[in-house]
Amino acid sequence: MRADRLVSLVLLLRQHGRLSAARLARELEVSTRTVLRDIEALSAAGVPVYAERGRHGGFALLPGFQTELTGLNHDEALALLVAGSRRGAQAFGLGSALASAMLKVVDALPESHRDTAAGAAQRLLIDPETDLLARRAETEEVPGAIVAEVRRAVFAGHKLRIRYAAKDQAPKWRMVDPIGLVTVRDQGYLLATRAGEDRTYRLSRVLDAEELDEPAQRPDRVDLDQAWQERSTRFRTGGDQVAVLVRVHPARRDDLVATALAVRTEEADADGWLRLEVTFQDSRHAEWALWQLATSAEALSPQWLRSSLHTRATAIATRYEAPS
The missing domain is CATH 3.30.70 (Alpha-Beta Plaits)
Structure with missing residues (x-):
């Protein structure tokens, strides 16, 4: 993870020219102290990072510095696949991976296209946090460690233990066979089966999760869109409606x-x-x-x-x- 962060740090400096330690910390979602340690590590590895002091100072790369840093890791490639919805990436715990992947994509563009693409991106705002009436979009916060554990079990096809707080019930541990993840209006859901019965769990109500080594009992292929439609129909026609x-x-x-x-x-x-x-x-x-x-x-x-x-x-x- 630190290697990916170091790559992202270099790409940020290449694209922005000069950034303060505080700005780098915000972009990388780490502490300022971690940024300073990363700068020292880059310098020791021969990356020409230098500091500019003063009110408008910060860190920058020597002009003309180039290196191949654009290889995407697994989470970054996955984040790009769900990048049609920025909040979808957030719901699946891939927000930081998406930001890192986009840095690498921009860096991979030919220099003649890079400035044009960056300028065009400034003219587009997709899915802002508030609407025209200043109402904030309702987003559900799910701890990254939990959603990452759920995501690993889904992709690996392993059984999953979750401590789930159903509405008006005390939290309980449940053993499930994960099928897939769905995001709807900024809310994330885990589609699974439990003892052979279809179950849908809201990610914001998962308090803890543990991927097991045991293979999940599930079909090799799944049509998530159809599965979601079927569960939505059952939800609309059952319960206390x-x-x-x-x-x-x-x-x-x-x-x-x-x-x-x-x-x-x-x-x-x-x-x-x-x-x-x-x-x-x-x-x-x-x-x-x-x-x-x-x-x-x-x-x-x-x-x-x-x-x-x-x-x-x-x-x-x-x-x-x-x-x-």
């Missing part, structure tokens, strides 16, 4: 559908509003979704949902009632 009949203004129709698990029926009313039968994960999900739409939607049934929304609206109105 509730069906709700809703009248919604056409302008908010997509907002309603985006929060629902499925749309069963849809038709237009005489006044132009839409009448939909939709399913939600549970009663709390249904109440939350309808509350977001305020007066742009009306839950027609079930009656308990209407009563719950009425109680909440009455409490809010009472709280904000003008003082006498």
